Amino acid sequence: MRTTVGIIGAGPAGLLLARLLHNAGIDSVVLESRDRAYVEQRQRAGILEQGTVDVLRAAGAGGRMDREGLRHDGIELRFARERHRVDFPALTGGSSVMVYAQTEVCKDLIALQLEEGSPLLFGAEALAVEGAESERPRVRFRHEGREDVLECDYVVGCDGFWGVARRAIPAEHSRVFERTYPFGWLGILADVPPSHDELVYARHDRGFALLSMRSPVVSRLYLQVPEGTDAGSWADEEIWDELGRRLETADGWSLERGTITSKSVTPMRSHVHEPMRHGRLFLAGDAAHIVPPTGAKGLNLAVGDVVTFARALVHLEETGSAERLDAYSETCLRRVWQAERFSYDMTTLLHRAPDATPFEDRVQLARLRRIATSRAAETDLAEGYTGFPLD
Ligand code: APR
Ligand code: PHB
Numbered sequence: 001m002r003t004t005v006g007i008i009g010a011g012p013a014g015l016l017l018a019r020l021l022h023n024a025g026i027d028s029v030v031l032e033s034r035d036r037a038y039v040e041q042r043q044r045a046g047i048l049e050q051g052t053v054d055v056l057r058a059a060g061a062g063g064r065m066d067r068e069g070l071r072h073d074g075i076e077l078r079f080a081r082e083r084h085r086v087d088f089p090a091l092t093g094g095s096s097v098m099v100y101a102q103t104e105v106c107k108d109l110i111a112l113q114l115e116e117g118s119p120l121l122f123g124a125e126a127l128a129v130e131g132a133e134s135e136r137p138r139v140r141f142r143h144e145g146r147e148d149v150l151e152c153d154y155v156v157g158c159d160g161f162w163g164v165a166r167r168a169i170p171a172e173h174s175r176v177f178e179r180t181y182p183f184g185w186l187g188i189l190a191d192v193p194p195s196h197d198e199l200v201y202a203r204h205d206r207g208f209a210l211l212s213m214r215s216p217v218v219s220r221l222y223l224q225v226p227e228g229t230d231a232g233s234w235a236d237e238e239i240w241d242e243l244g245r246r247l248e249t250a251d252g253w254s255l256e257r258g259t260i261t262s263k264s265v266t267p268m269r270s271h272v273h274e275p276m277r278h279g280r281l282f283l284a285g286d287a288a289h290i291v292p293p294t295g296a297k298g299l300n301l302a303v304g305d306v307v308t309f310a311r312a313l314v315h316l317e318e319t320g321s322a323e324r325l326d327a328y329s330e331t332c333l334r335r336v337w338q339a340e341r342f343s344y345d346m347t348t349l350l351h352r353a354p355d356a357t358p359f360e361d362r363v364q365l366a367r368l369r370r371i372a373t374s375r376a377a378e379t380d381l382a383e384g385y386t387g388f389p390l391d
Pocket of ligand 2: 296
């Protein structure tokens with residue numbers, strides 16, 4: 001098999017890249033190891049930055065998002081039983097975010113790709129990327145029990161944190177920057193209307209809690225739990241009790257309970273692989289970087305990477321200049337590190353480390369009060385949350 005751009009992975013990064021290339025008249029093949037149902041059901045965050053919304057619309061993939069997504073103009077911070085709303089458009093000159101689940105973004109992009117786009121193969125597991133330093137890189141893969149080779153002009157590894165693409169970059173050219181956090185998130189989906197109309201990020205002495213949503217009738221909620229917690233060790237009633245405690249306010253707000261339909265634990269990690277390019281192999285999305293979920297930057301970063309790649313390749317085709325393609329890693333990493341910083345700040349602002357000292361607790365509360373009382377501090381949060389510019 002032969003194509004211009006071989007894409008490994010059909011998460012948001014790989015799927016959007018295939019769509020952007022299709023729109024630019026560049027052919028590609030997407031190899032995805034899992035089946036379609038799995039990819040369409042995997043639960044992930046659900047906040048789209050303004051820039052991500054604009055990109056999906058421009059790619060012709062925003063129809064259902066615009067009908068079913070919920071535009072959010074702010075979030076609420078809770079601490080010490082107080083509440084403080086951060087008004088995004090007022091602080092950023094008009095930006096907002098969209099609540100639209102990543103699973104839905106994937107479903108929309110898969111449907112478009114299968115209808116109009118280049119081949120998208122499910123059950124096709126990439127085994128290795130070869131010849132990244134040559135003019136003709138290859139992806140060895142297994143599909144329907146047979147081994148095959150995809151010959152490409154470029155390979156883009158969109159295969160997530162556990163993928164194979166990153167391994168094709170020799171260790172002497174790689175640097176990894178990493179931090180793990182001594183806690184995770186226990187996440188639930190529940191059939192109950194959200195108890196607040198915007199997301200609520202709560203700092204509490206017992207740990208962080210987040211109230212989010214998937215639709216007007218489905219809530220998504222999270223609790224900070226110790227690293228390595230088994231989701232099954234929490235009974236449904238215990239989860240609601242704990243959410244109630246951590247989200248409690250002095251003004252009598254109350255949390256509606258409903259049937260829990262899913263329960264899982266997400267570990268928390270910051271990870272960046274540099275560079276994001278080796279020869280004709282490019283890394284995009286989680287294959288190159290991971291952020292802790294506080295602030296929901298993962299999907300938005302993946303979108304930034306593939307837009308940068310697609311624009312650079314179009315620039316090469318139109319002008320003959322590889323300048324932008326050569327700058328891919330540097331261009332992406334500038335934005336990646338801003339999102340890493342933002343996610344780290346949000347995480348340390350709101351979570352309680354198991355060994356937190358009383359001094360650190362006071363500093364954390366002071367940071368929150370600063371955001372609640374200084375327009376400059378609040379603007380910094382609002383700009384980070386609604387997203388950093390692409391160029
Ligand atoms: N061959 C083919 N496909 C693979 C392989 C392989 N060897 N290894 C992994 N994959 C597939 C996975 O099954 C998955 O569908 O690559 C895809 C990677 O998708 P994601 O993990 O969703 O990563 P990405 O597209 O970069 O999206 C980033 O996902 O993890 C979240 O929070 C993160 O929202 C962010 C987004
Ligand atoms: C989610 O809805 O899953 C979500 C929302 C905001 C976050 C993380 C996850 O910061």
